[in-house]
Amino acid sequence: MSNVYYKKYEGNDPKTLSGLAKELFEYIVKHENLKLEKKIPIKVHFGEKGNSTHIPPKSYNGLIDSLKYRNIDTSYIETNVLYRGSRTTKESHIKLAKEHGFTQIPIIIADGNSGEEVYEVEINKEYFDKVKLGKAYDEYDQILVTSHFKGHGMAGFGGALKQLAMGFASRSGKMAQHAKLKPSVKGKKCISCGICIDKCDVDAIHIENYAIISPDKCIGCAGCIAVCPTRAISNDWNAENFREKVTEYAYGASLNKRHIYINFLTNVTEECDCIGQQMDTIAKDVGVFVSMDPVAVDTACLDILQKNENEALFDKGRTSLEHAKKIGFGSLDYKLIEI
Numbered sequence: 281m282s283n284v285y286y287k288k289y290e291g292n293d294p295k296t297l298s299g300l301a302k303e304l305f306e307y308i309v310k311h312e313n314l315k316l317e318k319k320i321p322i323k324v325h326f327g328e329k330g331n332s333t334h335i336p337p338k339s340y341n342g343l344i345d346s347l348k349y350r351n352i353d354t355s356y357i358e359t360n361v362l363y364r365g366s367r368t369t370k371e372s373h374i375k376l377a378k379e380h381g382f383t384q385i386p387i388i389i390a391d392g393n394s395g396e397e398v399y400e401v402e403i404n405k406e407y408f409d410k411v412k413l414g415k416a417y418d419e420y421d422q423i424l425v426t427s428h429f430k431g432h433g434m435a436g437f438g439g440a441l442k443q444l445a446m447g448f449a450s451r452s453g454k455m456a457q458h459a460k461l462k463p464s465v466k467g468k469k470c471i472s473c474g475i476c477i478d479k480c481d482v483d484a485i486h487i488e489n490y491a492i493i494s495p496d497k498c499i500g501c502a503g504c505i506a507v508c509p510t511r512a513i514s515n516d517w518n519a520e521n522f523r524e525k526v527t528e529y530a531y532g533a534s535l536n537k538r539h540i541y542i543n544f545l546t547n548v549t550e551e552c553d554c555i556g557q558q559m560d561t562i563a564k565d566v567g568v569f570v571s572m573d574p575v576a577v578d579t580a581c582l583d584i585l586q587k588n589e590n591e592a593l594f595d596k597g598r599t600s601l602e603h604a605k606k607i608g609f610g611s612l613d614y615k616l617i618e619i
């Protein structure tokens with residue numbers, strides 16, 4: 281059983297979110313008697329260009345103040361994305377982060393200029409013997425892993441597990457998780473706009489009467505799925521074990537570390553912050569959660585969201601949680617403590 285602490289959030293002011301995150305961080309440090317390292321980066325998602333529902337930079341001010349007050353050296357830390365976009369290279373990634381207002385502390389792109397800097401962690405689990413992560417993560421024993429809890433087309437939901445898995449993986453690690461995810465196009469829905477062709481790094485898409493994806497060329501990065509305006513591109517998720525692979529990568533990214541997990545259950549959208557466009561929110565804001573257990577904090581967020589909204593919401597993400605239980609990672613049982 282793991283403790284999950286939370287505070288309700290009832291406004292739309294990032295300054296308030298910042299105060300809640302700070303209070304929760306300080307509470308867990310005190311009540312779980314945590315030893316803090318001298319260097320603790322903050323893992324974030326800067327939001328794709330055009331996205332407006334990611335966690336805003338002001339929400340991190342309280343955490344940054346609290347770390348600096350303790351003389352802890354901090355920075356933002358992230359890895360490059362697999363698909364072609366504003367966060368594919370270190371230079372463009374940092375540029376976008378600054379444009380989005382993430383300017384308070386230095387920014388580390390953990391996997392180098394375009395994903396070539398890698399370190400491996402041996403896990404010996406069902407799908408992977410080892411995972412490939414951004415090299416700079418290896419320098420830190422403790423990271424504040426912050427996550428925006430919301431939907432995700434492939435994973436079901438995106439929270440702490442997804443942040444650890446995709447957010448820590450190098451480009452090669454991301455590809456390993458996506459491997460064999462071969463999307464296809466529903467012809468009737470395709471309007472032949474060509475947006476997916478521009479997104480595809482490996483020229484796997486061409487248009488005949490509608491977009492066609494060549495399975496021999498496709499590397500399964502899922503970039504085209506994220507950008508299609510008519511949702512014409514889909515996948516056979518169950519056949520590919522994507523969610524189980526995400527769990528195993530999350531396990532590898534947390535192994536022998538003492539990360540602290542903060543989930544923001546606010547601005548809940550159906551899709552993730554990699555979508556470079558405005559999206560409607562689909563659920564009431566709930567609050568901010570903190571735990572030392574990424575499985576417990578995600579389980580708590582999903583349970584509350586389903587109770588508040590509907591039981592089917594993001595339910596396919598349960599596969600990730602169940603796989604965590606199967607491989608002995610974290611705990612599905614949690615004690616929810618409102619502070």
Ligand code: SF4
Nearest residue numbers: 470471473474476508
């Ligand atoms: S982005 Fe979607 S609608 Fe546009 S061409 Fe590709 S599959 Fe068709």
Ligand code: SF4
Nearest residue numbers: 480498499501502504
């Ligand atoms: S066709 Fe394959 S490689 Fe190209 S963007 Fe889509 S998923 Fe990625």
